[in-house]
Amino acid sequence: MIQPAVGDVDTYPMDDSQSVPWLLGTHLHPEVGPISRADAGSRVLMIEAHDFARRKFYHHDKLTIIFSGMRHLRDELRDRGYEVIYIKSDSFGAGLKQYFAEYPDDELVLMRSPSYKSSTRFRELVEKADGNLRVVPNELFISTRKAFDEWANDSETDTFRHENFYRWMRRESGVLMEPDGTPTGDEWNYDDENQEFPPDDWEAPSVIDLEHDSLTEETSAWVSDEFDTWGDDSTLVWPVTRKQAVQKLRHFIDERLPDFGPYQDAMRTDEWAMSHALLGSAINMGLLHPWEVITEIEDAYHSSDDIELNSAEGVIRQMLGWREFMRHVYRHAMPDLADANQLDAHNELPSLYWSADTKMNCLKQTVEGVDQRGYSHHIQRLMVLANFATLWGVEPSELNEWFNATYVDAYHWVTTPNVIEMGQYGEGVFATKPYVASANYIDKMSDYCGDCA
Numbered sequence: 129m130i131q132p133a134v135g136d137v138d139t140y141p142m143d144d145s146q147s148v149p150w151l152l153g154t155h156l157h158p159e160v161g162p163i164s165r166a167d168a169g170s171r172v173l174m175i176e177a178h179d180f181a182r183r184k185f186y187h188h189d190k191l192t193i194i195f196s197g198m199r200h201l202r203d204e205l206r207d208r209g210y211e212v213i214y215i216k217s218d219s220f221g222a223g224l225k226q227y228f229a230e231y232p233d234d235e236l237v238l239m240r241s242p243s244y245k246s247s248t249r250f251r252e253l254v255e256k257a258d259g260n261l262r263v264v265p266n267e268l269f270i271s272t273r274k275a276f277d278e279w280a281n282d283s284e285t286d287t288f289r290h291e292n293f294y295r296w297m298r299r300e301s302g303v304l305m306e307p308d309g310t311p312t313g314d315e316w317n318y319d320d321e322n323q324e325f326p327p328d329d330w331e332a333p334s335v336i337d338l339e340h341d342s343l344t345e346e347t348s349a350w351v352s353d354e355f356d357t358w359g360d361d362s363t364l365v366w367p368v369t370r371k372q373a374v375q376k377l378r379h380f381i382d383e384r385l386p387d388f389g390p391y392q393d394a395m396r397t398d399e400w401a402m403s404h405a406l407l408g409s410a411i412n413m414g415l416l417h418p419w420e421v422i423t424e425i426e427d428a429y430h431s432s433d434d435i436e437l438n439s440a441e442g443v444i445r446q447m448l449g450w451r452e453f454m455r456h457v458y459r460h461a462m463p464d465l466a467d468a469n470q471l472d473a474h475n476e477l478p479s480l481y482w483s484a485d486t487k488m489n490c491l492k493q494t495v496e497g498v499d500q501r502g503y504s505h506h507i508q509r510l511m512v513l514a515n516f517a518t519l520w521g522v523e524p525s526e527l528n529e530w531f532n533a534t535y536v537d538a539y540h541w542v543t544t545p546n547v548i549e550m551g552q553y554g555e556g557v558f559a560t561k562p563y564v565a566s567a568n569y570i571d572k573m574s575d576y577c578g579d580c581a
């Protein structure tokens with residue numbers, strides 16, 4: 129069982145045969161949460177609801193990985209002896225009615241989804257279906273809500289400053305810490321060693337070529353037929369099973385992590401992935417627990433001469449710091465954050481975000497990459513897409529919608545603080561200034577500019 133490492137974890141029984149884990153498409157880790165406490169042979173519910181997929185022009189790959197991920201977990205759990213009730217349905221409401229008509233005395237046990245009010249909505253749907261629901265803490269994060277809230281109440285520092293939060297997380301988790309309580313290498317943060325542009329002869333590390341099975345191929349074709357999707361549907365580079373996700377993690381650590389540090393902020397036309405982890409979708413779907421990712425990275429740093437501290441600390445800062453921070457900020461800043469717009473920006477999102485039809489090469493390259501794979505790396509998201517939208521005066525909630533639909537790793541809890549706050553300075557809840565830069569920055573950190581206007 130893998131659990132949060134910062135904060136006390138609730139114990140709760142799952143030994144009663146009518147306590148049934150309900151797994152969402154973002155709870156795909158069999159060693160986390162209610163499923164990890166339920167014995168083989170127990171009943172498990174999974175509802176593949178299709179109506180949400182019709183609400184937006186989602187990227188084809190985003191829908192494919194969620195549905196294929198669920199179908200693979202269903203089969204894996206059945207192989208292990210669980211009685212998986214897998215309902216394909218228009219909506220969660222209809223799926224729940226179908227379930228409780230057959231098993232009226234069951235109590236579903238669901239990990240709290242991080243997106244705003246989703247537990248309330250699920251509770252209402254279960255009530256309408258005359259069923260019972262127990263919502264338990266979401267253990268797919270490293271820190272518990274309670275631990276953050278207690279620290280925030282007691283702390284004299286500003287807890288909505290990422291650096292304060294990150295140092296607290298390092299101390300509490302012991303990651304990259306020395307026995308005397310100082311950070312490994314004496315510095316907390318090597319951000320200033322993460323901003324180089326690679327020399328011309330630098331070859332980016334390979335991206336692992338995942339082999340997809342017939343279930344994923346069938347799901348991919350079904351998604352193309354069934355839904356109005358956006359983006360290329362011919363290749364899929366994202367994991368849908370835990371085995372593939374672990375393969376991707378190991379490949380990142382062995383091949384890509386050594387160069388992650390220095391070139392984290394760089395953008396090159398021929399290298400869509402640079403040395404980034406490419407793990408966001410797997411972590412956000414629950415195929416990987418962020419704690420297992422961090423402990424493997426820390427172990428590799430201590431055992432390998434190839435991994436420098438600026439690489440290990442750089443990626444650990446993103447996962448132990450930024451990802452956890454965003455989740456807590458979102459909890460505290462919602463619902464206002466979703467519509468925050470302190471710069472009073474009301475322009476529509478330019479159509480180039482969908483078509484890539486523009487002479488601005490940085491935007492063209494980035495949007496074409498998103499179209500192909502539902503991905504671009506952090507600096508393209510922040511300094512190309514969000515930067516231009518802020519300069520153009522785009523309404524932040526519109527850009528948030530676009531990210532939600534088009535990225536394979538996008539969920540409301542993570543896009544909202546990243547897009548509206550970090551990207552567009554919507555509220556000032558943790559950002560202290562808008563991230564806007566001129567073409568000089570893009571020219572320094574990329575090869576996009578050349579003779580581009």
Ligand SMILES: Cc1cc2nc3c(=O)[nH]c(=O)nc-3n(C[C@H](O)[C@H](O)[C@H](O)COP(=O)(O)OP(=O)(O)OC[C@H]3O[C@@H](n4cnc5c(N)ncnc54)[C@H](O)[C@@H]3O)c2cc1C
Pocket residue numbers: 403404405406407408409411412443446447450451452454504505506507509510514531535537538539542543546547550551
């Ligand atoms: C405008 C904008 C939109 C974004 N949209 C998303 C999104 O939809 N989903 C998403 O998960 N992240 C989002 N991010 C954060 C970050 O850009 C992505 O997590 C990262 O690019 C994913 O690629 P990677 O797996 O190669 O990560 P790497 O850059 O290699 O980082 C490693 C991991 O750290 C975590 N991480 C890094 N930065 C952040 C962050 N700011 N917030 C949360 N987690 C972080 C992710 O789990 C990521 O997989 C966004 C950032 C910005 C500025």
